[in-house]
Amino acid sequence: MAKNTKIILVIDDEPQKPTEDDIQSALKTELDIRFINIDVTNPDILNEDLNVDEEKLNMAIKNGIAEKSVDLVLADYDLGNSCPFSGLKPIAYIRKLRQHLPIFLYSAVQKDVIQEAI
Numbered sequence: 001m002a003k004n005t006k007i008i009l010v011i012d013d014e015p016q017k018p019t020e021d022d023i024q025s026a027l028k029t030e031l032d033i034r035f036i037n038i039d040v041t042n043p044d045i046l047n048e049d050l051n052v053d054e055e056k057l058n059m060a061i062k063n064g065i066a067e068k069s070v071d072l073v074l075a076d077y078d079l080g081n082s083c084p085f086s087g088l089k090p091i092a093y094i095r096k097l098r099q100h101l102p103i104f105l106y107s108a109v110q111k112d113v114i115q116e117a118i
Contacts, residue, residue: 005032006071009064011090013040013080036064040079052083058093065094070101077107 008023010016016037024033038045038060040052045060047053073094075087091103 003032007034009036009070009073011038012076073103075105078109
């Protein structure tokens with residue numbers, strides 16, 4: 001029996017390979033999980049001041065999910081010191097592209113997330 005393939009878009013400023021491996025390991029008998037990673041520290045996403053360029057990030061997101069059946073987005077709230085905005089900004093952009101796509105926002109700074117979301 002062929003496994004069901006699921007595609008997860010990950011937006012973060014740190015590599016999430018160990019977490020991705022854990023997810024794949026936990027679900028390997030039921031699902032074939034594929035990850036599309038958007039690293040906001042990638043020089044192609046930065047401006048001349050080495051900060052995240054929102055338009056370049058949006059283009060990376062659009063290209064990352066173009067013609068793909070993405071099933072879930074995992075986005076970090078704190079996208080690092082080189083990012084002048086939180087993970088809520090790319091989430092808003094994704095909502096414009098795919099309104100019903102499930103999104104999971106995660107963070108180590110829960111208090112900041114709650115304050116901004118409210």
